[in-house]
Amino acid sequence: MSIPLPSPEHLRQNPIQLTKAVSDALKQARDGEHLRAFITLLDDRALVSAENVCARLQAGEKLPLAGWILAVKDNIAIRDTRLTCGSKILGDHQATFTATAVKRLEAAGAVIIGKTNLDQFAMGSSSEMSYYGEVRNPHDPDRVPGGSSGGSAVAVAAGFCHAALGSETGGSVRQPAAFCGIAGLKPTYGRVSRYGLVAFGSSLDQISFFGRDCASILSILSVAAGVDPRDSTSAPEPVADCSKGLLPLHRKLRIGIPAEYFQTEGMDESIVSATRNSAEELKALGHSLVDVSLPTTAHAIPVYYVLAVAEASSNLARFDGARYGWRNPQANSVADVYNLTRGEGFGDEVRRRIMMGTYVLSAGYHDAYYKKAQRVRRLIFEEFLSVFKQVDVLLAPTTPTTAFKIGEKIDDPVAMYLSDIFTVPANLAGIPAVSVPIGCDERGMPIGAQIMGPHFSEELILQVASQLEERIEVAS
Amino acid sequence: MNVSREEVIKVAELARLKLREEEIDKFQRDLNSCFNYFDQLRQVNTEGVEPLHHLLNLRNVTEADEPGECLPREVALRDAPDRTEEFFRMPRVID
Numbered sequence: 001m002s003i004p005l006p007s008p009e010h011l012r013q014n015p016i017q018l019t020k021a022v023s024d025a026l027k028q029a030r031d032g033e034h035l036r037a038f039i040t041l042l043d044d045r046a047l048v049s050a051e052n053v054c055a056r057l058q059a060g061e062k063l064p065l066a067g068w069i070l071a072v073k074d075n076i077a078i079r080d081t082r083l084t085c086g087s088k089i090l091g092d093h094q095a096t097f098t099a100t101a102v103k104r105l106e107a108a109g110a111v112i113i114g115k116t117n118l119d120q121f122a123m124g125s126s127s128e129m130s131y132y133g134e135v136r137n138p139h140d141p142d143r144v145p146g147g148s149s150g151g152s153a154v155a156v157a158a159g160f161c162h163a164a165l166g167s168e169t170g171g172s173v174r175q176p177a178a179f180c181g182i183a184g185l186k187p188t189y190g191r192v193s194r195y196g197l198v199a200f201g202s203s204l205d206q207i208s209f210f211g212r213d214c215a216s217i218l219s220i221l222s223v224a225a226g227v228d229p230r231d232s233t234s235a236p237e238p239v240a241d242c243s244k245g246l247l248p249l250h251r252k253l254r255i256g257i258p259a260e261y262f263q264t265e266g267m268d269e270s271i272v273s274a275t276r277n278s279a280e281e282l283k284a285l286g287h288s289l290v291d292v293s294l295p296t297t298a299h300a301i302p303v304y305y306v307l308a309v310a311e312a313s314s315n316l317a318r319f320d321g322a323r324y325g326w327r328n329p330q331a332n333s334v335a336d337v338y339n340l341t342r343g344e345g346f347g348d349e350v351r352r353r354i355m356m357g358t359y360v361l362s363a364g365y366h367d368a369y370y371k372k373a374q375r376v377r378r379l380i381f382e383e384f385l386s387v388f389k390q391v392d393v394l395l396a397p398t399t400p401t402t403a404f405k406i407g408e409k410i411d412d413p414v415a416m417y418l419s420d421i422f423t424v425p426a427n428l429a430g431i432p433a434v435s436v437p438i439g440c441d442e443r444g445m446p447i448g449a450q451i452m453g454p455h456f457s458e459e460l461i462l463q464v465a466s467q468l469e470e471r472i473e474v475a476s
Numbered sequence: 477m478n479v480s481r482e483e484v485i486k487v488a489e490l491a492r493l494k495l496r497e498e499e500i501d502k503f504q505r506d507l508n509s510c511f512n513y514f515d516q517l518r519q520v521n522t523e524g525v526e527p528l529h530h531l532l533n534l535r536n537v538t539e540a541d542e543p544g545e546c547l548p549r550e551v552a553l554r555d556a557p558d559r560t561e562e563f564f565r566m567p568r569v570i571d
Contacts, residue, residue: 093555096547189531203530232537233530302514313491320492323564327557333567336494343494351493352506355484358491359507369514374527376520381528413506414513430531 003028008162008219011067015057018067018111022050025069025113029160035136035145037154039074040082041114049111056109063109064243065223070105071155071164074115075122076207077196078102085198086118086130089319089345091326099196100231101165101207101224108223113161116151120347121316122167122200124148125175125419128410129349136406137180139445143403146176146419149210153180156210163211163220169201170304171398171423173208174435178398178448181437181474185209185217185462186423188455189430190235192221193228199315201308202233204427214434214466215246221458237456249463255282256292256391261422267400274439274447275397281471282395282464292387292394296379297425301417303380304424306360306373313357319345352413377428384429388454393464397422398435398448422450432458436465437474446474479507 005025011018026043053066072078075085077095084090098106106112119129127135127150135150137143138158145154149166153176156164166173168186177184185208192207199205207224211217222242228234257279262272283289321327321341328340346354360369387394400421409416426433433452440446449468453461484504488495495503549562558565 091555096551229539233532235532296520299517299520302517305510306514306517321557322566323552323557324555325557331567334569335492337566338492339494342492343488343496346493351488351495352503352510354491354493355487355503356507356510358487359479359483359511362487362490369517371527372517372520372522374529375522375525376517378525378528379520379522381531412509414509417510417513 004159005069005162008065008067012057015054015066018054019047019050022046022069022111022113025160029114029155032158032160034141035138035154035158036117036133037135037151037158037160038071038114039084039086039117039132039151042081042112045081046111046113049106053109053111065105065219066109068110068163068220069161070110070112070220071114071116071152071161072102072112073118073149073152073164073166075118075167075198076102076165077198078112078115081115083115083198084132085121086132087120087345087347087350088131089321089326089341093325097196100193100228102196104224105220116149116155116164118151119148120350121198122148122169122172123312123349123353125171125416126404126409127151127176128406129347131347134406137403139181140403140443142406143445144179144406146179146403148172149208150176152210153177153182153184156212157182163209163216166208166210167197168206168208168427169204169308170427171420173210174398174423174433174448174450175420177210177435178437179403179446181446183211183214183217183434183436183465185221185434185458186426186432187221187225187458188235188432190233191225191432191456191458193231193234195228195230201311202315203311204308213469214436214462217434218242218246218459218462235456240459242459246462246466249467252286252288253392253464254290254390255279255287255464256290256387256394258292258294258297258394258396260294260297261396264400264421268402268441270439270441271397271400271402271447275395275449278438278449278468278472279395281468285467285471290391292391294383294387294425296376296383299376300380300425300428301421303373303376304420304428305356305417306369307377309353309357310360310370311357313354313361316350316354321345349413380425381429384425384431392453393457393461394452396450396452398450399423402441402443402445402447426452431455432461434461434465436468438468438472439474479504479511
């Protein structure tokens with residue numbers, strides 16, 4: 001096991017130690033190579049950036065994120081560094097610009113040590129579908145870390161960095177956070193600029209965050225969030241001032257317990273009981289529990305997949321072997337450059353989704369699948385809005401099972417999709433949700449529960465989740 | 477819903493994905509198992525429900541038509557799989 005990195009606060013007060021801490025983090029990431037958390041480590045860039053932060057602190061600059069050592073999912077662009085999306089088709093592509101979220105974090109003093117592994121183009125729920133090899137769960141290397149942001153989850157869980165950026169389209173941060181025993185937040189759709197995040201399902205995509213605890217996540221979120229002229233879907237809502245950190249919650253809330261999240265077929269009993277136990281802990285703090293129902297969420301997975309694959313088939317049309325990345329050397333005609341490069345450059349899951357997306361958008365099926373899914377999405381969205389008139393937040397399990405074995409679901413796409421059954425509804429409704437560890441199953445694999453809240457209630461749900469962190473001691 | 481072998485081939489063509497012969501059956505199986513699962517959406521009554529296209533109260537964003545920061549040509553071309561001095565190069569379209 002690795003030696004814990006000094007805390008960001010410690011490093012901010014002792015800037016002289018920052019470069020050593022960054023170099024230790026890089027070394028630990030290399031020692032933990034068997035977990036395949038990283039695709040690219042940015043040694044030189046990270047060390048230069050550490051020296052730079054140290055100098056700025058010594059010159060008296062105030063840098064809210066000085067001391068933070070971060071990792072970034074490799075579908076988020078950082079100028080002049082390799083951007084692979086875990087795919088063959090991007091080859092050794094070097095990004096030509098930097099994502100707004102990354103730019104803001106670095107300007108605030110954060111140091112980024114590397115780009116993390118993921119399911120190709122963020123399509124997957126296990127991080128097994130990377131061209132760079134499957135990511136492994138630090139709690140049991142024979143099990144998956146969840147996905148698609150598995151590399152970032154592992155980087156935080158194994159202690160290679162303080163926090164990490166991932167992205168969510170249908171649960172790709174909360175699900176791996178639950179599987180790896182850390183905290184993971186998906187903000188409201190539009191809260192964080194998507195500029196520089198490689199597009200998958202544009203009506204769902206959101207840059208999201210992993211941390212060891214909710215307080216870490218708030219520190220990062222409050223810097224990364226906010227409107228960005230380069231992303232017209234970024235939300236103009238003001239970002240709360242979080243300079244005092246995550247404040248304790250003094251209000252007593254009505255916490256909704258949605259019945260549908262406890263009754264799924266094949267669900268682990270240990271997850272049901274751990275989540276019920278979390279509800280009791282919150283009740284003991286004076287909150288009231290309210291049974292609620294979100295019946296249409298039963299259809300969230302088909303709605304999500306129809307919409308996400310449709311959007312993906314359009315978004316991934318840009319990867320054509322013409323301008324950047326890998327081109328199949330066997331191609332001798334323009335049509336073959338497209339067909340052979342895409343046919344071989346995309347993995348199975350990506351091709352499956354592009355084909356499904358092309359299919360649901362084609363004449364004759366557009367209304368039956370795509371339009372239908374958009375209508376059901378509205379029902380799900382409205383169900384959440386109406387439930388948030390009765391309760392302040394919702395508490396539910398993050399996943400129906402704990403981390404499964406590597407290879408277990410790889411040949412069964414529907415079984416793999418169902419591992420996101422509890423996370424997808426928040427993405428469809430665009431609401432924020434945070435997963436925190438609440439225990440372990442009989443094999444010692446972590447269990448997560450999520451707090452979901454109304455649009456732009458990030459601070460509130462982090463406060464509630466942080467109460468769970470305080471009340472529940474999770475052995476690690 | 478039953479996706480035929482011909483439809484798999486057609487969709488792959490439309491999406492510009494060259495499939496190997498032995499992959500076609502596998503994708504046909506996968507697509508059928510997914511669409512059979514998606515077909516549960518038919519049970520949901522959506523009469524009178526408008527499709528939801530986007531979540532936020534988005535309005536049109538306009539910007540002044542002024543040149544901003546540009547991507548220098550050399551940077552745009554640096555990862556090209558094939559290029560000339562100034563252009564991306566693709567195979568000849570007309571003989």
